[in-house]
Amino acid sequence: QKEVEQNSGPLSVPEGAIASLNCTYSDRVSQSFFWYRQYSGKSPELIMSIYSNGDKEDGRFTAQLNKASQYVSLLIRDSQPSDSATYLCAVNIRTGGFKTIFGAGTRLFVKA
Amino acid sequence: ETGVTQTPRHLVMGMTNKKSLKCEQHLGHNAMYWYKQSAKKPLELMFVYNFKEQTENNSVPSRFSPECPNSSHLFLHLHTLQPEDSALYLCASSQDRESPVYGYTFGSGTRLTVV
Numbered sequence: 001q002k003e004v005e006q007n008s009g010p011l012s013v014p015e016g017a018i019a020s021l022n023c024t025y026s027d028r029v030s031q032s033f034f035w036y037r038q039y040s041g042k043s044p045e046l047i048m049s050i051y052s053n054g055d056k057e058d059g060r061f062t063a064q065l066n067k068a069s070q071y072v073s074l075l076i077r078d079s080q081p082s083d084s085a086t087y088l089c090a091v092n093i094r095t096g097g098f099k100t101i102f103g104a105g106t107r108l109f110v111k112a
Numbered sequence: 113e114t115g116v117t118q119t120p121r122h123l124v125m126g127m128t129n130k131k132s133l134k135c136e137q138h139l140g141h142n143a144m145y146w147y148k149q150s151a152k153k154p155l156e157l158m159f160v161y162n163f164k165e166q167t168e169n170n171s172v173p174s175r176f177s178p179e180c181p182n183s184s185h186l187f188l189h190l191h192t193l194q195p196e197d198s199a200l201y202l203c204a205s206s207q208d209r210e211s212p213v214y215g216y217t218f219g220s221g222t223r224l225t226v227v
Contacts, residue, residue: 004154008152034215036215036218042220042221043202043218043219043220043221044155044202044216044218045218046214046215046216046217049214049215088155090215098209099157100157100216101154102154102155103154104152104153104154105154
């Protein structure tokens with residue numbers, strides 16, 4: 001089993017809809033969780049971080065964490081064509097020091 | 113300049129060449145990283161430096177040699193690479209290795225092609 005799993009997509013949603021991106025992880029001692037956005041040909045950019053169970057909202061983005069079920073999700077409300085990108089889930093585990101594991105990413109396509 | 117700056121943006125090199133990638137961060141961070149990103153694969157951590165000391169080497173072949181002269185600069189020296197080493201090489205920084213609360217700031221990457 002991969003340590004951090006994401007559906008590779010592409011996930012296609014119409015403009016204005018809610019895009020839901022999911023990520024599962026295998027290590028129960030995971031400490032903190034991140035979502036990065038990566039436009040084609042560009043580097044990843046941190047957009048959300050979450051550390052405790054529940055929801056965290058920032059503008060049109062909501063991160064949801066459920067440690068018991070070992071999943072973290074990202075909701076994008078009122079999706080725009082400019083949200084079209086690959087979204088990377090990253091999980092920090094503490095094994096001595098910290099180790100960050102990335103998922104392979106989900107491609108999101110928002111249709112105008 | 114702000115953020116994390118990487119040069120060059122693109123690099124084409126033969127298998128017998130020697131080249132270096134450069135990374136500079138202007139964020140006052142103490143930890144710097146090299147990651148490799150291949151198509152449709154997760155980011156692969158290569159090296160970690162914390163307060164200029166190498167703290168992690170993820171079984172990277174010796175044809176990749178990192179150098180960190182200070183907390184702001186990181187190099188990746190390349191020699192006798194193979195075509196399968198072609199990838200996007202990303203430099204990143206964070207406040208320090210033990211408190212990744214704010215995640216990473218990535219540089220723009222170097223697209224490396226080995227011919």
